[in-house]
Amino acid sequence: DAKTTQPNSMESNEEEPVHLPCNHSTISGTDYIHWYRQLPSQGPEYVIHGLTSNVNNRMASLAIAEDRKSSTLILHRATLRDAAVYYCILRDRSGNTPLVFGKGTRLSVIA
Amino acid sequence: EPEVTQTPSHQVTQMGQEVILRCVPISNHLYFYWYRQILGQKVEFLVSFYNNEISEKSEIFDDQFSVERPDGSNFTLKIRSTKLEDSAMYFCASSESAGGNTGELFFGEGSRLTVL
Numbered sequence: 001d002a003k004t005t006q007p008n009s010m011e012s013n014e015e016e017p018v019h020l021p022c023n024h025s026t027i028s029g030t031d032y033i034h035w036y037r038q039l040p041s042q043g044p045e046y047v048i049h050g051l052t053s054n055v056n057n058r059m060a061s062l063a064i065a066e067d068r069k070s071s072t073l074i075l076h077r078a079t080l081r082d083a084a085v086y087y088c089i090l091r092d093r094s095g096n097t098p099l100v101f102g103k104g105t106r107l108s109v110i111a
Numbered sequence: 112e113p114e115v116t117q118t119p120s121h122q123v124t125q126m127g128q129e130v131i132l133r134c135v136p137i138s139n140h141l142y143f144y145w146y147r148q149i150l151g152q153k154v155e156f157l158v159s160f161y162n163n164e165i166s167e168k169s170e171i172f173d174d175q176f177s178v179e180r181p182d183g184s185n186f187t188l189k190i191r192s193t194k195l196e197d198s199a200m201y202f203c204a205s206s207e208s209a210g211g212n213t214g215e216l217f218f219g220e221g222s223r224l225t226v227l
Contacts, residue, residue, distance in 0.1 A: 032210070043115075043202045043218035044146075044154060087154075095210020098144070098167050101154040 004088045009106040012078045020073040020105055022088030027068050030093045035062065035073050036101070037084040044087070044101070047073065051093070083109045113137045115219035117203050123225045124193055132188045132222045134203030143186045144204040144216060145178065147171070154202065160186065161209070193226045200224075 005023040012018040024033065035047040048055055048062045050071075055062040061074040075082055087104040091097060116135045124130050136143050145157040159167040160178055175197075177189045186205075190197055200223050204216040 032214075034215070036216075038154070043204075043221050044216075045218065046215040049215065091210065091214070093210050095142075095206075095208065095214045096167075098156045098159055098169070099216055100156055101146075103153060 004090060004102060006086075006088055006102070006105045008103065009108070011108045011110060012075075014080060014109055014111050015077050018075040018078045018082070018107065020075070020086050020088075020107065021070065022072070023070045024088070024090055025069045027090055028092070031090040032093055033062065033064060033068075033071050034089045034091055034099065035060070036087045036089065036099075038087070038104070039081075039084045047086070078107075078109045080109050080111060083107055113217075115203055115205055115217050117201075117219035117222045119222055120220070121223040121225070123227065126195060126226055127192050130190045130193055130197075130224060132190075132201050132203075132224070134186045134188070134205075134219060135184050136186055136203070136205030137207075137217055138184070140205035140207050140217070142166075142206045142209055142214075143178075143180070144206075145188045146202040146204065146218075147199040148202065148221075149196075149199045157188075190224075193224075195226050198224055198226045 034049040036044045038044045048060050050062045063072045085104040085106050118133045143160040148154045156169050158172045179187050200221040202218050202221045204218045206216045
């Protein structure tokens with residue numbers, strides 16, 4: 001499985017933007033970049049995914065480097081409810097391999 | 112909004128007993144998964160299930176474990192002869208497709224299993 005590298009933890013002030021980085025230098029051409037998050041005492045939750053182009057949805061934006069070896073999840077305005085562990089995961093577009101979680105980045109949001 | 116539901120939310124059992132964890136996936140989803148998370152550790156993949164058979168399983172998913180879709184709505188995880196180290200939160204998930212643009216997984220709230 002292709003690997004991702006994320007910082008163990010990050011901190012943000014409430015109502016400020018947050019940029020969560022992910023390195024995936026061994027990404028293959030058919031890997032989608034997925035982001036999930038896990039709020040305290042809850043199951044993982046899908047956030048966003050992309051292949052090559054930047055993506056936006058109601059939760060976040062995903063900025064993908066031109067060489068696809070890194071990506072950044074952007075929360076435009078962090079709220080206390082965004083405090084969670086954020087996981088950057090590579091998964092082949094076929095879906096034939098399982099979604100495998102790493103340790104992720106623990107985001108703390110300060111009021 | 113449709114959601115994955117799991118029961119029970121918490122089960123306490125004695126070592127050596129059998130446990131069945133139940134899940135109701137989102138109704139039009141075709142792919143089903145079980146994950147577990149030991150307290151303070153990573154979310155670990157156990158098994159994926161499609162078309163009434165296991166499509167992928169991890170090393171954790173040994174003969175002690177089995178999955179079943181007994182009817183059109185439920186998806187169960189059975190753990191035979193539970194061990195202390197089976198104590199964990201078990202998450203069920205479902206997805207509309209395997210991958211591509213609709214392959215995102217929707218997770219339930221989890222079932223906490225405590226083995227004494």
